[in-house]
Each structure stands twice: as C-alpha cells, then as structure tokens.
Amino acid sequence: MDPLSHLVTLLDPRGRMELRCLFGAAFAAPHDAIGPWRAPFHVVLRGECELWLPESRRSVTLRPGSLLVLPRGAAHTLRASASRAGASARIRTQPGELVDIKTNVRDPARADIEILCGEFEFRGRRRSxxxxxLPECLVVEFAERPEFGWLQGLLRMMAHEIAHQDAGAAAIVAELSGAVFTLAVRAHLETQPEHAGVLGLMANARLAPALAAMLESPGEPWTVETLAARCHLSRAAFARLFAQHARSGPLELLTSLRMELASRLLAVGEQDTATIGEAVGYRSEAAFNRAFARHAGMTPGRFRRGERAAATAG
Known part of the structure; x- marks a missing residue:
C-alpha cells in the first residue's frame, strides 16, 4: 500500500453531501467552525463566488470547477464576489429528496451560482x-487542469445524481463522497510546490522510503540509523533533511504514526491492549499505555470505551 493510502486508511474519512446551494448574484452564507474532526467541502459548479476566512482574514476566489476543502473545519463564509456584491435576499432552505436546497432566489432553476456542500467526518478523537x-484551506481548480479529468468526472456525476435523483442516487452519492477527500489530497500533493509534515516526506524522493517503512512496518524497532539506511543517506544528512521537510524528528513522527494506528485498532478491533501495543512497537503493555496516554490524553481502555459509545450512539 502506498503512503497516502496508508494515511487515509488511518484517518478513515466518511463523506456525505448535505446541500445544493442555488444563489442569486448577491449572497452571503456563513458557516461556523466544526473542527477538528469534521471538515466541510464545497464544489462550485456554476458562477463565481468568494470564500472568506475570518480567523486568518483571507479571501479566496472560487470559480466554476473549484473544489474547496477545509481540513480542520475552520469557520468561513461563502459570499458573492466583491464585483457582484449587493443587497442579499434572505436565504431559505427547502427540503429535497436527496439533499436539501438552500437558495435566495424566487426561482432556483434560474440561479446564477450553484454549489454542492458536504462534509467529511474523521471518526475517533486522535491526532492525524x-x-x-494540510493547509487551513485546500482548493483544487479541477476544471482548469486536463489531468484532473477524473476528479471533474466524479464530481459531475455526483451533481447529476443529486439533480436527477434516479434510482440508487443516494447510495451512489454516499460512496463517491468518501473518495473526494483522497482525490483532493492527491491533487494538492501533485500541484503545490512545497509541503510539510508527511506530505513533505511523500513529495521528496530521497525521504519517501523512510515514511513508507514506518507505515508498512510500524512495529519494527526503527532507529534514526536504520531509517537513514532505507534512504541511502548518512545519519546526519538524513536527520537534517527530515527535519527540514517534515518539521519534526524521525522518531517523533514514528511515535505519532504508531499512535494513530493504535487508535484505529482500538476503535475497530477486538485485540487486547497488549497485542495492539506489540503491533505498534511496544514490548511492554505498560510502556504502550504511557505512550498512548501522552498522545491521546487518556488511557487505551478509556479511548476504546469512548469510541464504542460513540459508535452505538451514531
């Protein structure tokens, strides 16, 4: 399995489409912060609008063919572009068969702007x-890049199913929504010149083997020396390059990845904590318990009980 697939599997994103927005030229639709374990996404299908991020005081222009993801659930407002701003009519929500419709025009079929809005949920309260x-705001301009035809086709298919609501539409949209997150991250990785953290390691051919080794065999007793050998680098050169691109030390990242895997095993499996601890590199259950508590702020047993309670409530 490649590193991105490993990391997405650990995160276990669940996607759903929630709204079809049909707006006139002047509108403003604020969204409260919902992070850190939920991430809204928006797909602009028709018309131009603007994203406003109040915390960082940034605005981003969104055009037809823009996919926007806010990985950590930041507060934001979708609004008319500055050139088309004016008095905004009241926004109302109309129930729909597949997703609700949000609009501020009398006849939604004649709206200037069409946006699909959804959300990713990352089960389990753990670091990722x-x-x-990922950046605060991830934007993929899929319509402007022929190499993203696969993403455009998937999103257009979702839009078609939502608009026409043929038999099986709900199941199709639910399945496709889950794939959008991975496709967005892959597009971001391919188009942006600089990355940090695990994306910085994936983007660097000299360091990528170390990340792959950690993800493929997290229970191995890795050291800086053995990871450097995987990359055919001296210990000093490896440590220097790793810190530059990952913005953490190799063993610090290794511990984080091990705890992510342990969190997933605790949430979905029946293995006892000693077995899980051994799977992620701890020969002592007590050592694993201490490491997990530092990472998650609670013991493995308490974490598992919380996950099962959440799953039952959901």
Whole structure:
C-alpha cells in the first residue's frame, strides 16, 4: 500500500453531501467552525463566488470547477464576489429528496451560482499526521487542469445524481463522497510546490522510503540509523533533511504514526491492549499505555470505551 493510502486508511474519512446551494448574484452564507474532526467541502459548479476566512482574514476566489476543502473545519463564509456584491435576499432552505436546497432566489432553476456542500467526518478523537500536514484551506481548480479529468468526472456525476435523483442516487452519492477527500489530497500533493509534515516526506524522493517503512512496518524497532539506511543517506544528512521537510524528528513522527494506528485498532478491533501495543512497537503493555496516554490524553481502555459509545450512539 502506498503512503497516502496508508494515511487515509488511518484517518478513515466518511463523506456525505448535505446541500445544493442555488444563489442569486448577491449572497452571503456563513458557516461556523466544526473542527477538528469534521471538515466541510464545497464544489462550485456554476458562477463565481468568494470564500472568506475570518480567523486568518483571507479571501479566496472560487470559480466554476473549484473544489474547496477545509481540513480542520475552520469557520468561513461563502459570499458573492466583491464585483457582484449587493443587497442579499434572505436565504431559505427547502427540503429535497436527496439533499436539501438552500437558495435566495424566487426561482432556483434560474440561479446564477450553484454549489454542492458536504462534509467529511474523521471518526475517533486522535491526532492525524495527514490532517496536520494540510493547509487551513485546500482548493483544487479541477476544471482548469486536463489531468484532473477524473476528479471533474466524479464530481459531475455526483451533481447529476443529486439533480436527477434516479434510482440508487443516494447510495451512489454516499460512496463517491468518501473518495473526494483522497482525490483532493492527491491533487494538492501533485500541484503545490512545497509541503510539510508527511506530505513533505511523500513529495521528496530521497525521504519517501523512510515514511513508507514506518507505515508498512510500524512495529519494527526503527532507529534514526536504520531509517537513514532505507534512504541511502548518512545519519546526519538524513536527520537534517527530515527535519527540514517534515518539521519534526524521525522518531517523533514514528511515535505519532504508531499512535494513530493504535487508535484505529482500538476503535475497530477486538485485540487486547497488549497485542495492539506489540503491533505498534511496544514490548511492554505498560510502556504502550504511557505512550498512548501522552498522545491521546487518556488511557487505551478509556479511548476504546469512548469510541464504542460513540459508535452505538451514531
């Protein structure tokens, strides 16, 4: 399994489409922060609008063919572009068969702007090396890049199913929504010149073997020396390059990845804590318990009980 697939599997994203927004030229739709374990996404299908991020005081122009993901659930507002701003009519929500419709125009079929809005949920309250490596706001302009035809086709198919609501549409949209997160991260990795964290390691051919080794065999007794050997680098050169691209030390990242895997095993499996601890490199159950408590802020047993309670409530 490649490193991105490993990391997405650890994160276990679940996607769902929630709204079809049909707006006139002037509108403003604020969204509260919902992070850190939920991430909204928006797909602009028609018209131009603007994303406003109040915390960082940034604005981003979104055009037809823009996919926007806010990986850590930041507060934001979708609004009319500055050139088209004006008095905004009241936004109302209409129930729909597959997703609800949000609009501010009398006849939604004549709206200037069409946006699909959804959400990713990451089950389990734990740190994620992948989420931490992503920017506050991830935008993929899929319509402007022929190499992203696969992403455009998937999103257009979702839009078609939502608009026409043929038999099986709900199941199709649910399945496709889960794939959008991985495709967005892959597109970000391919198009941005600089990355940090695990994305910085994936983007660097000299360091990628070390990340792959950690993810493929987290229970191995890795040292800086053995990881450097995987990359055919001296210990000093490896440590220097690793810190530069990952913004952490090799063993610090290794511990984080081990705890991510342990969190997933605790949440979905029946193995006891000693077995899980051994699977992620701890020969002593007590040592694993201490490491997990530092990472998650609770013992493995308490974490597992919380996950099972959440799954039952959901």
């Amino acid at each position: 090396a992948l989420l931490e490596a």
